[in-house]
Amino acid sequence: MNNNTQNKNANRIQLELKLGEQLNMILSASHALNVRAAARFDSSLQPAAFLIVRWLFSFGATSATTLSESTAMDRSSVSRLVNQLKNLGxxxxxxxxxxxxxxxxSLxxxxxxxxxTALEEKESAFYERISQWNDSKLENFIELLMDFNDYNNK
Structure with a gap:
């Protein structure tokens, strides 16, 4: 392998590490906001219950099986959390x-x-971060995220 190829590989590795750091920051910030939103929804519930609420809020009525698969929770956990959510109305x-x-x-x-009400806080934190961006920058960010999420192939 020549020096030029080694430099390209080293540069690519550094870029991928930087990407990983940025993705970790997004995931960590999102998780922290989810926990706060869950507490705002109902502080007596585990944050995992709010994942179910958010899924139902975003996608509507569904089966327990779909909830389990979509939230990456086992059926017994979903069943227990759904029963708590039902008991609280x-x-x-x-x-x-x-x-x-x-x-x-369904909710x-x-x-x-x-x-x-609970999601308002989370949304405002994310909207605050992009509030100074012009439309072109926001469109570019959305396009890149769609590519990253392989949205176009679904």
């Missing part, structure tokens, strides 16, 4: 219209209202 279950044996979980009106 945040989640309801209804018979699936397409499969009479299936049950769909109650109270759950939706509390979720919106």
């Amino acid at each position: 945040y989640v309801k279950s209804e018979q699936s219209p397409s499969d009479r044996r299936g049950v769909l979980l 109650t009106e109270l759950g939706q209202q509390r979720a919106m």
